[in-house]
Amino acid sequence: MTDHASAADTGHVQPLEPRQLEAYFVLLEAVSLLQHAVEQHLRAEGDISYVQFQLLARLFHAPGPLTMTQLADGVVYSRSGLTYQAGLLEKAGLITRGPCPDDERATRVTLTDAGRDLFHHVLPGHVRLSRRLLFDPLSDDDVDHLGDIMTRVRDHMRAQPPRSAAPRKRRTATPALPAEAAT
Amino acid sequence: MTDHASAADTGHVQPLEPRQLEAYFVLLEAVSLLQHAVEQHLRAEGDISYVQFQLLARLFHAPGPLTMTQLADGVVYSRSGLTYQAGLLEKAGLITRGPCPDDERATRVTLTDAGRDLFHHVLPGHVRLSRRLLFDPLSDDDVDHLGDIMTRVRDHMRAQPPRSAAPRKRRTATPALPAEAAT
DNA sequence: TATTGTTATACTCTATAACTATA
DNA sequence: TATAGTTATAGAGTATAACAATA
Numbered sequence: 001m002t003d004h005a006s007a008a009d010t011g012h013v014q015p016l017e018p019r020q021l022e023a024y025f026v027l028l029e030a031v032s033l034l035q036h037a038v039e040q041h042l043r044a045e046g047d048i049s050y051v052q053f054q055l056l057a058r059l060f061h062a063p064g065p066l067t068m069t070q071l072a073d074g075v076v077y078s079r080s081g082l083t084y085q086a087g088l089l090e091k092a093g094l095i096t097r098g099p100c101p102d103d104e105r106a107t108r109v110t111l112t113d114a115g116r117d118l119f120h121h122v123l124p125g126h127v128r129l130s131r132r133l134l135f136d137p138l139s140d141d142d143v144d145h146l147g148d149i150m151t152r153v154r155d156h157m158r159a160q161p162p163r164s165a166a167p168r169k170r171r172t173a174t175p176a177l178p179a180e181a182a183t
Numbered sequence: 184m185t186d187h188a189s190a191a192d193t194g195h196v197q198p199l200e201p202r203q204l205e206a207y208f209v210l211l212e213a214v215s216l217l218q219h220a221v222e223q224h225l226r227a228e229g230d231i232s233y234v235q236f237q238l239l240a241r242l243f244h245a246p247g248p249l250t251m252t253q254l255a256d257g258v259v260y261s262r263s264g265l266t267y268q269a270g271l272l273e274k275a276g277l278i279t280r281g282p283c284p285d286d287e288r289a290t291r292v293t294l295t296d297a298g299r300d301l302f303h304h305v306l307p308g309h310v311r312l313s314r315r316l317l318f319d320p321l322s323d324d325d326v327d328h329l330g331d332i333m334t335r336v337r338d339h340m341r342a343q344p345p346r347s348a349a350p351r352k353r354r355t356a357t358p359a360l361p362a363e364a365a366t
Numbered sequence: 367t368a369t370t371g372t373t374a375t376a377c378t379c380t381a382t383a384a385c386t387a388t389a
Numbered sequence: 390t391a392t393a394g395t396t397a398t399a400g401a402g403t404a405t406a407a408c409a410a411t412a
Contacts, residue, residue, distance in 0.1 A: 013307035016314065019323075023330030024313050029257050030337040031214040036260055037340070049378080068394060074212050077219055078381050083395055085379090105388045105393045124196035130207050131199065137339040140202075142332050147206030149325050154213040156320040157220070232401080251371060261404050266372055268402085288370040288411045 034133055041129050046122040051075060051085055053126075056094060056119045059111040067106040094118055217316055224312050229305040234258060234268055236309075239277065239302045242294040250289040277301055 016024070039050050048056070054075045059066060068082055076082045086109065089095045094115035100106035111119075135143065199207070222233050231239070237258045242249060251265055259265045269292065272278045277298035283289035294302075318326065 013310055016310050016318075017326075019330055020314075020318055020326055023326050023333065024317060026330060026333045026337055027214065027317075028218070030333045030340065031210065033257065033337065033340045035211070051379085069392090074216065076380090079394065080382080080396080081380055087395095088378095100393095103389075103393080107394065127196055127199050131203075133340050133343065134207060134210075134336055135199075135203055137335045138332060142328075143200075143203055143206050145325075145328050146332055147202055147209060149321060149329055150206065150209045150213045152320045153317055154209055154216065157213065157216045157316050160316065234402085252369090259403090262371065263373080263405080264403055270372095271401095283370095286370080286412075290371065 034130075037129060037133055038126070041125055042122060045125050046118050048118070048122070052089060052094075053119075053122065055085060055089065056111065056115055059095065059109065060116065060119050065108045065110040067100060067103070068109060069106070071109055089115070217313075220312060220316055221309070224308055225305060228308050229301050231301070231305070235272060235277075236302075236305065238268060238272060239294065239298055242278065242292065243299065243302050248291045248293040250283055250286070251292060252289070254292055272298070 015021075035050065042048050042050055042053050046053075055071060058071055058073070058075070062070075068079075068086065071086070072079070072082045076085065086095065086097065090097055092114075094112055096110045096112055098108050098110070100108040138146070198204075218233065225231050225233055225236050229236075238254060241254055241256070241258070245253075251262075251269065254269070255262070255265045259268065269278065269280060273280055275297075277295055279293045279295055281291050281293070283291040321329070
C-alpha cells in the first residue's frame with residue numbers, strides 16, 4: 001500500500017465533502033453557462049468577445065489610460081495574448097496605443113470615443129442579460145453573500161504563490177497514464 | 184430623446200446595483216482564475232483539458248455508457264465540438280465509441296480502463312487544488328450557501344428559453360457601432 | 367420530418383520562444 | 390539583469406453548414 005506515485009503523489013487525499021464537490025461542479029457549470037450566454041450576446045450586439053469587453057471595461061472605469069501590463073491584470077494570462085487582443089481592438093478603432101511618457105518601455109492604451117460608444121451600446125443588454133440569468137433567481141442577501149464569498153476566493157487566489165504545478169511537460173499524444181508500475 | 188435604437192433597444196435600463204455589479208464581475212473573475220489553474224493542473228498531470236476531464240467525469244459517474252448527446256449536456260455547446268473532443272479521447276484510448284443497441288442512430292460511448300485510471304490519477308491533485316484555491320478561504324456555511332446559490336442559478340438558466348438573442352449576424356471586421364445617427 | 371452523429375472548413379484564441387528596447 | 394512589449398508560429402478549440410443514416 002506504500003505506492004508513493006511518481007510526481008503527483010497519488011497517495012491518500014481526503015476526498016471532498018459531497019457538498020463541496022457539488023458546490024465546486026455546480027459553480028463551474030453555472031458560470032460556464034453564463035459565460036456562454038454572455039459571449040453570444042456580446043458577439044451579436046457588438047462583435048466583441050468577453051475578453052475584449054473586459055478590456056474595454058477596465059479602460060472605461062480607469063481614471064485614465066493604462067499600460068498594457070495594467071490592462072492585462074486578471075483578464076489575460078500571457079503577454080502575447082494581450083498584444084493580440086489589443087491589436088484587434090486597435091484595428092477596430094476602439095482603443096489607441098501610443099508611447100508612455102513615464103516609462104519609455106511601456107505602451108499607453110487609450111479608449112477612443114468609438115470604444116466608449118461601443119461599451120455604452122453593449123452595456124444595457126449585458127446588464128439585462130446578467131439580470132435575467134444570474135440575478136432573477138437570487139435574493140439581495142444571496143447577491144451580497146455571493147459577492148462576499150467570491151471576493152474572498154479571488155483575493156485568496158491572487159495571494160497564492162504561482163506554484164507552477166507542472167512537474168514536467170508532456171508532449172506525447174498519449175496522455176500520462178497512472179504509473180502501472182506502481183501496482 | 185425618442186431614440187428607440189434598432190435591435191437592442193438601448194433605451195432606459197435600470198443599471199445594476201453596485202453590489203450586483205461587484206458580485207457579477209468578481210464571480211466571473213474568480214472562476215476565470217480557478218479555471219485557469221485547473222486547466223494547467225490537468226494538462227500537466229494528465230494531458231487533458233478541463234472539457235475532457237468533464238467528459239471523463241460524466242462517464243465515470245454514469246451507471247453505464249452514454250450516448251454522445253447525453254455526454255454533451257452541459258459541457259459542450261455544439262455537436263461537432265463534442266465529436267472533436269470524443270475523437271481525441273478515443274485516440275488517446277480513454278473512451279470507446281460503438282453502435283447503440285437501443286437507437287441505431289446513436290453512438291454509445293464507454294469509458295475504458297485506461298480512462299478510469301487516468302481519472303483516478305488526476306483526481307487527487309484536482310481535489311487538492313480546488314481545496315487550496317476555492318475551499319480554504321470558505322467556511323462550511325459559505326460552501327453550502329454557494330452550492331445552493333449556484334444550483335438555483337444553474338437550474339434557472341437551464342429552464343430559460345434559448346432566446347437566440349442574436350438579432351442578426353455581423354461579419355464585418357468593424358464592430359457594430361452604436362448608431363451615430365441617433366445622436 | 368426530426369434526430370443523431372460525423373466531416374470539412376474556417377476562424378478565434380492562446381501560449382511559447384525569440385527578439386527589441388528601455389530601466 | 391529585469392521589465393515592457395511585439396512578433397512569429399504552432400496548436401487547441403469552436404462553430405457553421407452540408408451530409409448520411411435512422412426514428
